[in-house]
Amino acid sequence: MLTKEKNELLCRVGPDSQMGRMMRRYWMPMALSGELEAGGAVRRIRLLGEDLVAWRAPDGSVGLIDEFCPHRGASMVLARNEDCGLRCIYHGWKIAADGQVMETPPEPDYSTRKDRVRSTAYPVRESGGIIWAYMGPSEAMSPPVDFEFAGLPASHVLIMKTREECNWAQTVEGVIDSAHSNYLHSSGIVPNAGLAITEDKGDVNAKAQFERPSNDGAPRLEVEDTPYGFRYAAIRRPLVAAERNKYVRVTLFVAPIHAIFPAPKGWGSMQMFTPLDDTSTMFHYILWRYDAPIDGATRERYLLRHGMRPGIDMDENFRKVRNRANNWQQDREAMRRGDSYSGIAGINTEDFAVQESMGLIIDRSREHLGASDRAVANFRRVMLESVERFTATGEPPIGLRTKVDYGQLRSAEAMLPHDMPWQAGVERAQAAE
Ligand code: FES
Numbered sequence: 001m002l003t004k005e006k007n008e009l010l011c012r013v014g015p016d017s018q019m020g021r022m023m024r025r026y027w028m029p030m031a032l033s034g035e036l037e038a039g040g041a042v043r044r045i046r047l048l049g050e051d052l053v054a055w056r057a058p059d060g061s062v063g064l065i066d067e068f069c070p071h072r073g074a075s076m077v078l079a080r081n082e083d084c085g086l087r088c089i090y091h092g093w094k095i096a097a098d099g100q101v102m103e104t105p106p107e108p109d110y111s112t113r114k115d116r117v118r119s120t121a122y123p124v125r126e127s128g129g130i131i132w133a134y135m136g137p138s139e140a141m142s143p144p145v146d147f148e149f150a151g152l153p154a155s156h157v158l159i160m161k162t163r164e165e166c167n168w169a170q171t172v173e174g175v176i177d178s179a180h181s182n183y184l185h186s187s188g189i190v191p192n193a194g195l196a197i198t199e200d201k202g203d204v205n206a207k208a209q210f211e212r213p214s215n216d217g218a219p220r221l222e223v224e225d226t227p228y229g230f231r232y233a234a235i236r237r238p239l240v241a242a243e244r245n246k247y248v249r250v251t252l253f254v255a256p257i258h259a260i261f262p263a264p265k266g267w268g269s270m271q272m273f274t275p276l277d278d279t280s281t282m283f284h285y286i287l288w289r290y291d292a293p294i295d296g297a298t299r300e301r302y303l304l305r306h307g308m309r310p311g312i313d314m315d316e317n318f319r320k321v322r323n324r325a326n327n328w329q330q331d332r333e334a335m336r337r338g339d340s341y342s343g344i345a346g347i348n349t350e351d352f353a354v355q356e357s358m359g360l361i362i363d364r365s366r367e368h369l370g371a372s373d374r375a376v377a378n379f380r381r382v383m384l385e386s387v388e389r390f391t392a393t394g395e396p397p398i399g400l401r402t403k404v405d406y407g408q409l410r411s412a413e414a415m416l417p418h419d420m421p422w423q424a425g426v427e428r429a430q431a432a433e
């Protein structure tokens, strides 16, 4: 439960909001590298409530500036992508990637107008197939964010992306909520007593996609704050040897918008939730293989399974076909037959459906959290404490107070003896990988 005031503080990310000012201290995933072609089309980018455009110049460098031309406001999404700048098609003003107005051709030769006008421009950097933007004050620029997958060849990494039509915080709260997998995803993730950790069955046509060594629908959550945010263990009773063992899954919340969670053996996975504005979020699901490329068939299988095929499950702006207007194509017949618990196809679409179904910004003054929501409550506490201190004292936000080595952050999943603390068990499991 949050008061309406705290809820507003948590959710709003525009340039004049407290959270928006704090969010601007972090690098934000802005687009995928593959979305921008050198010398090609300009893309409209909505980010933290601002309308921007991004493009890749013929030399391969990327620019990110205000969508609207500083002359009389025509959209730069229509601009010509020329050498070292965008040229507005209305009157030919040319703007560089640093926001400098380079040419104002209709003005007389003696005009110094261009020297006195700038477009808003933000620095960008590419890492791991993602273009990141920094929208905060230059003197406070934070270090780059290079997660583990950024160190792997592109052939080992799969990035799936789609738009969610709701506030960023309720999407983050979906990924740090372990208990829902036993209900919402109970058709896609099923128990198997013969396993030690979750396995991917690999058959996209099978009803169940994953098998897990537990059917315990009331996990015990233990949360531990960290310099980057927090991590928590979801501890469940395993199907076998429950008197000796506990089954543990550890998820990391990396402030402000990232979560790293266990993937099947040999794989890693995380999600990022870029706030486009107060009521829409870009969801990124990143999967990587540590020691082999992900082949084309596997990539297609994942895109199909997760309902994130570009051009099929969503349009060119990543807007989903299964959405609020059609109840996410929930299939009541499949539910009646017992084929699907939720009636919604695909594990991620199930997540999108429940998160969007809460409304554009959920009113947290009306909810009733329980023990299984401990990580959700901690997320709110960590982010609210951070934004309040940042606003009151200027203290750097959570994750930016000390150096974080993002490349070292890993989740874990393990079957552990009861008397072993999960923190020690996680280290053992990671060392054995
Ligand atoms: S509006 Fe862009 S050059 Fe005039």
Ligand SMILES: [Fe+2]
Residues within 6 Å of the ligand: 174, 180, 181, 184, 185, 347, 351
């Ligand atoms: Fe989920």
